[in-house]
Amino acid sequence: MAFTSVQFVVFLLLAATSYFLTPKRYRWVTLLIVNYIFYFMAGAWYFIYLLATTITIYFAGLKLGNMAAKNKAAFAVAKKDLDKEQKKAWKSNFTKKKRRVLIPALLFNFGILAVLKYSGFVGINLNALFAKLSMGVEIPIRSFLLPLGISFYTFQSVAYLIDVYREKYEPERNLAKFALFISFFPQIVQGPIGRFNDLAEQLYRPNSFSFERVKFGVQLMLWGAFKKLVIADRAKVIVDTVFGFPETFGGTYVAVAAVIYCIQLYGDFSGGIDIATGAAQILGIQLEKNFERPYLATSIPDFWRRWHITLGAWFRDYVFYPLSLSKFFMKVGKKGRKVFGNYIGKLLPVLIPQFIVFFLIGIWHGAEWKYIAFGFYNGTLIVLGILFDQPLKKLMEKLQIKTECFSWHFFQVLRTFILVALGKIITRAPGVSASAYLMHSMVRNWDADILTNGGLLKLGLDTQDLWVLLFSTLVLLCISLLQESGIQIREALSKQNLLFRWIIYLAAIFSLILFGVYGLNYNASDFIYRGF
Amino acid sequence: METLMKILVELRPDVDFEENKELVDSGELDSFDIVSLVGELCDAYDIEVGAEDIVPENFNSVEAIMALVERLQED
Structure with a gap:
C-alpha cells in the first residue's frame, strides 16, 4: 500500500477513527492491531520475519534487564569490600556475561537481514571467483523478496537492545507493547528509524484528538505528496531516460540527469518521510526528523x-x-x-x-x-x-x-x-563501469547548447512538464531557504487570513490533481527507499 | 579542571568552553571531536570511556565532562 495511494488515505482515516473512538486505556492496543493489519496487507509471509525479530529482541532485552537489576543489587552489597582493580574486574566480567545474550540476538537478526539481502550478491560473486579459479564449484543462488521495511525495523529494534545492554533504560516488559514499538505503520516502510526512549512513550500513551495537530499533519502529508508526485515522479522520467541509455545520452545530459536525480531522490525520500510524519502527527505522535535541507x-x-x-x-x-x-x-x-x-x-x-x-x-x-x-x-x-x-x-x-x-x-x-x-x-548508473563511463563522457562531450536548443525535450518530458518540474523545484527551493532562515512554514501559514490559507491549500490540492504523475490505474511509482 | 581546559583548548581553540553549555547540542563539538577528546581524557585521567558514556548530556559543558571524568574515576 503506497503512501500516495487512495487506499493509504482510506486506511489512515479508518485507523485514526478507530484509534480515537477506542477508550483511552486501550488506544495502544488499537494501534498495534492497525499496525499488524497494515503489515499483513503488505504480505502475509513477511509477518513471520517481523514476529521473529519482535520475539528475539524482546526476550533478549528482558534477559539483559533482569541481569542488570541483579548485578546492581549484588554490586551495591559487595562494592565496599572491593578495591579499584576488583571493581574493574567485576565490571568486565559482567560485560562478558551480557555479551553472551546480546551477540546471539544481534547475529540472529542481522543474519536474517544478511541472508535475505546479501546472499544472492555473495553467491554470484563467489561463483564468478570459483569460475575464474576453475574450481568447478557452483553455489546455488536463491533470491528472496525483502520483507517490508526489514532494514528499518531491524535497525530500530537492535538500537533498543544495545541501549538496554548499555543500561541506558529499562527494557519493555510487555511483549505486545514492544511489538507496537517496532511496527508503527507510518514509519515501518521507510523510517525514520525511531529510538525507544523517544518514540515508545508516545505510542503507549492515549493521545487525544487535536484539530490543530490533524491540520498540521494533513498539511505535511500534502507537502510530501507534492514532493513525491509532482517533483520526484516527473524528474524520474528524465533520470530513467538518461541512465537507461548511457550510450545515447552522454556529455551534458549526464550532468543534467545527475542534478535532476538529486532532486528526484530528495523529493521521493523526504516526501515519503513527510507523509509518514504527517500521518503519525494525526495520531498525536511526533517522529524524529530525518532531513534538514541536505x-x-x-x-x-x-x-x-x-x-x-x-x-x-x-x-x-x-x-x-x-x-x-x-x-x-x-x-x-x-x-x-x-x-x-x-x-x-x-x-x-x-x-x-x-x-x-x-x-x-x-x-x-x-x-x-x-x-x-x-x-x-x-x-x-x-x-x-x-x-x-x-x-x-x-x-x-x-x-x-x-x-x-x-x-x-x-x-x-x-x-x-x-x-x-x-x-x-x-x-x-547501472553499474560501477557505467558510472565511470558516464562521468568520463560528461567531461569529454560537454555541450551546454542542449539547454537552449531543445535537447532537453528528448528526455521524455514535453515543454509543459519541464516547466512544471522547474517551477515546482523552485517552490521547493524557496520553502527550503525560508526554513533554513528559521521560518516555520506551517506555523507562519496558520497566522495568515482564512482566505489566503485556503488559496494555498487549494493550490496544493489542485497541483497534486493536475500535475501529479500517475501511472496506469492512477498508481504512482514506488518509493525508492521502500526497497531498502 | 585545569588539565581538562588545557585539553579542550588544544583540541578546539576556536570554541568558548567557559560560556557554551550546549557544546554537543549546538553542533560545536562533532563526533570526531568527541573521539579525539575521549582519547585525551583516557590518557590524562587513566579512565575508560565506553560508547555508552557518549551521550550529549556528558559532553555539553566543561562541568558535564568533568563530572563524567570524576564518575569514571570512582568506578
Missing part, C-alpha cells in the same frame, strides 16, 4: 548530518563510537602517533571507523558493487576533508580569503552539491 549543506559531513539523519545517527551511536572508542583503535591511535606523528596518529581512530561506517552505509543501500563504490566515495571525501582541514584553513588565511560572507557560503554549498551529485551518478 542540499544546503556546506560540506560532505554536513550533508550527512542533514540527509537521512536517523540512519546517520544510528551508525554514529552503534558503529562509529563503539569502534573508534574500542581498545583496539585506541591502541592504533597511540601507535599511529609514534609512527606518523601527533596529527595523523590522533586522527586514525576517527578515520578508519569512519571509512568502515561509509562502507556499511553503502551496502545498506543495496547488495551491489556500485553501492560499495558509493560508500568508498563518501568515505574518501570525508577522510580527505578531515586530513586537509587544518592545512586548507592555514592556506586560506595566507591568501586572505574571507569566509564570513555570502559568496564563500554559496561556494561551499555549490561545491558540496556537485560532490553529492557525482556520488549519485555512482548509485544511479
